[in-house]
Amino acid sequence: MNLKAIIVEDEExxxxxxxxxxxxxxPSVDLVGEADGxxxxxxxxxxxxxxxxxxxxxxxxxxxxDLLDKVGDRQFETIFVTAYDHYAIEALNAHxxxxxxxxxxxxxxxxxxxxxxxxxxxxxxxxEQVLVPVNKQVxxxxxxxxxNGFEVLEIENILYCQADDNxxxxxxxxxxxxxxxxxxYFDDILTGNGFARVHKSFLxxxxxxxxxxxxxxxxxxxSNGKEIMVSASKKSQLLSYFK
Numbered sequence: 001m002n003l004k005a006i007i008v009e010d011e012e013x014x015x016x017x018x019x020x021x022x023x024x025x026x027p028s029v030d031l032v033g034e035a036d037g038x039x040x041x042x043x044x045x046x047x048x049x050x051x052x053x054x055x056x057x058x059x060x061x062x063x064x065x066d067l068l069d070k071v072g073d074r075q076f077e078t079i080f081v082t083a084y085d086h087y088a089i090e091a092l093n094a095h096x097x098x099x100x101x102x103x104x105x106x107x108x109x110x111x112x113x114x115x116x117x118x119x120x121x122x123x124x125x126x127x128e129q130v131l132v133p134v135n136k137q138v139x140x141x142x143x144x145x146x147x148n149g150f151e152v153l154e155i156e157n158i159l160y161c162q163a164d165d166n167x168x169x170x171x172x173x174x175x176x177x178x179x180x181x182x183x184x185y186f187d188d189i190l191t192g193n194g195f196a197r198v199h200k201s202f203l204x205x206x207x208x209x210x211x212x213x214x215x216x217x218x219x220x221x222x223s224n225g226k227e228i229m230v231s232a233s234k235k236s237q238l239l240s241y242f243k
Contacts, residue, residue, distance in 0.1 A: 001121055003113070005052040006033045008041040008067070009081065010059045018054060018081065018104065025106055026113045038062045042070060050076040052116050055096075057082040065090060075214045077116045122239035123214055142189060144170065144179045151177075155193050159222050161186050161203040174224070196238050198230045206241045 005022075009015045015034055022029050032048055035041035037059050045053070055078050057064045064080060077097040080087065081104065088099055097119065098112035143150040153172060162169045163183035170177045170186070179186075187197050194206050204220060211221035217232035230238055 001028065001117060001124065003029050003051040003116060003120065004032055004048065005029050005054060006035065006041070006044050006048070006050060007031065007054045008035045008059070008064075009054070009056040010036045011056075012036075014056070014081075014102070021104060021106060021109055022054075022113075025110055028117060029113060036060075038067045038070070041067055045071055045074075045076070051120055052076055052097075052113075053078050055080055057084065057087045074216045077119060079112045079116065119236060119239065122242060123212070123218070140193060144177060153177075155190065156205075156207065158190075158195075159205055159208045159224055160226070160228065161190070161195075163201040171224075171226075196234075196241055198228060198234050198238050200231065202228050204228060212238075 007015055007018055007022075009018065015036075019031065019034070022031060029052065032050075033044045035044055038061060041053075044050075053076050055064045055067070057080060059067075064078075068074070068078070079098045079100060080096045081100045081102065083102040085101060097116050098108075100108055100112060140155050141152050142155060143152050153170070157172050159171045159173070161183060162171070164178075166180070166182055168179050168181055168183050168186055170179060183201070183203060187195075187203050190203060191197065195203050196206050197203050198220060199217075204222065208222045208224075209220045210223050213219045213221070213227075215230075217230040217235050219227050219229045220238070221227050
């Protein structure tokens, strides 16, 4: 698949080098524009349905993080390009798909683009076909404690689990059960049984997902109509469950 992309870089020489590398070594990237600052970048982002933004960190009158704050929720992936390695943590917090240091390594550039292509291909496939989990769900049961014993739940009937401090709400059909165990406890038990941690507060049954909506992290819709946001840092892991 081809990626519609722009370059956001205030230095003309750096833009020329990156453009040249992309044109020569990344033929699947279609560059539709370039910007030398935040305001010009915002115009391009708002006027194009982008898959990828190559983003310099330091720019006049602001930086990459200011730009992303102004954009808000986004459907494109970002590859940060900078001469300074001390921005790596902030880039991770901004959910960058990749972090390239100047001078740009051609091998790293190709690797970064391939990583974004993989994410976008999986997103596209979820929009076009019936969801088929790669990991076949393991049939089984779990127990949850009651005052006078325990209750047995069929794993396949659990739609999702939601954290509530040191407690967890388990949603089975239209019923909700409160258990005095952390979400991590159920994450450890259920992740190998067809469940995916899509957010720090949510663990979902992959087989219950009926729709994925694109975005910075996106969201999933379950069979009961419940929509749950997906953390950007969890998106790749979620999409790996699907062909």
